[in-house]
Amino acid sequence: MxxxxxxxFTGFLAWLIWLAVHIFFLIGFRSRIAVLIDxxxxxxxFERAVRLILPRSGEPPLS
Numbered sequence: 578m579x580x581x582x583x584x585x586f587t588g589f590l591a592w593l594i595w596l597a598v599h600i601f602f603l604i605g606f607r608s609r610i611a612v613l614i615d616x617x618x619x620x621x622x623f624e625r626a627v628r629l630i631l632p633r634s635g636e637p638p639l640s
Contacts, residue, residue, distance in 0.1 A: 579591040
């Protein structure tokens with residue numbers, strides 16, 4: 578959901594607005610292009626990085 582002034586955007590259009598705002602605030606043209614290509618690649622090919630923090634084997638769990 579994106580609210581700009583009195584207008585409320587939802588769904589795909591809100592996601593495109595979010596994308597444009599984040600790309601706009603990046604510093605440098607090269608950074609913008611690199612992030613846009615990276616996001617497009619991940620969106621098209623559904624590459625999701627798994628980020629898990631697991632205890633080493635033999636360590637007791639934190640409590």
